[in-house]
Amino acid sequence: ECDSNALGNALMTYDEGVLCVALSYQGLVNSDVENRSHIHGPAAIGLPYADIITTFYNRNTPMEIDYPGTNKNVCYNLDDVNEEKGLPPGTIEDYLFDGLLLINIHSDTCDKGEIRGQILPM
Numbered sequence: 001e002c003d004s005n006a007l008g009n010a011l012m013t014y015d016e017g018v019l020c021v022a023l024s025y026q027g028l029v030n031s032d033v034e035n036r037s038h039i040h041g042p043a044a045i046g047l048p049y050a051d052i053i054t055t056f057y058n059r060n061t062p063m064e065i066d067y068p069g070t071n072k073n074v075c076y077n078l079d080d081v082n083e084e085k086g087l088p089p090g091t092i093e094d095y096l097f098d099g100l101l102l103i104n105i106h107s108d109t110c111d112k113g114e115i116r117g118q119i120l121p122m
Helices: 078-085 092-095
Strands: 007-015 018-026 034-042 051-058 071-077 101-109 113-121
Touching: 007 113, 018 101, 051 071, 051 078, 071 078, 071 113, 078 092, 092 101
Parallel strands: none
Antiparallel strands: 007 018, 018 071, 034 051, 034 101, 101 113
C-alpha cells in the first residue's frame, strides 16, 4: 500500500468510436514524478485490474508518442485499440459504458499505483 494524498481529474468524451482524455494530477508522494500511466480494464471499482488498454507514458519503454507530465490530452480510436489487443469489435466500448475501465498513475515511491480513478459514464 502507498499512503498518498495525490489527486487528479479527467474529462473524457466519446464520439463515434473515439475516446478523448483530458487528464491532470498533482501531489505525488515526495514530489515524485510518474514512471508510467495508463488505462486498465476490465475491472470494477476497487477490484484488481486486468490488462493495460492504452498507455499514456512509460519511462522504461518509450513509445513513438509519449504523454509524460501532469497534464495529458490524447484521443484513441477504440476500433484500433480493440484490434491491437486482439479483442472483438466494441469490447472496449462495452468496458467503458459498463464502468470497467480505470486510469492508473504510478510513481517510483508508489510503484503499484499512486492514483487510481475509475472511469464512469455520466
